Amino acid sequence: NAGVTQTPKFQVLKTGQSMTLQCAQDMNHEYMSWYRQDPGMGLRLIHYSVGAGITDQGEVPNGYNVSRSTTEDFPLRLLSAAPSQTSVYFCASSQQTDTDTQYFGPGTRLTVL
């Protein structure tokens, strides 16, 4: 199993540009989520999904869109990037959130100029 994969590893954007961060998992997990991690801070939940076609907002959803058309994939879209979105983004998956651990991808380091 590859586990949780994320692409790209690094990305530089200009203010106002759009892009999609990709996340895929091959463990048939129903739950997937996106976090951002800023220096000196813990991870903050952006959006999550409990299955194909079902998404919900986390703690910091503004400026980000998600959709879940398959169990395997959970892309995160930035429609109009802002410097405040400079961060490291992590994707995670889990079978059941009340009893099972989360598996994390390696992260995407995004810089918005």
Place this chain on the structure above:
Amino acid sequence: KQEVTQIPAALSVPEGENLVLNCSFTDSAIYNLQWFRQDPGKGLTSLLLIQSSQREQTSGRLNASLDKSSGRSTLYIAASQPGDSATYLCAVNGDNFNKFYFGSGTKLNVKP
């Protein structure tokens, strides 16, 4: 809103010491608490998960305890090694078991 605090923010110890990392949370209505390890430039790796009905979990040299009523958890690392150097984060879910809240982590340095 759940707030998670980890103290200390950084810790430096000589190899072989036993050490304790602390995690506190404001809302005791949690489903589980997890401890993770993060190496520089990497993703998070799960160490231990304690469900709300449990008091502790052990894995090798690691032991995590949970006191839900007081909103506290500790991660005990026995006989620390340089390879234990990393940032350790705790996370809880709360009123919605699909939403997780993380502490800002404790950066551990174990000196040879």
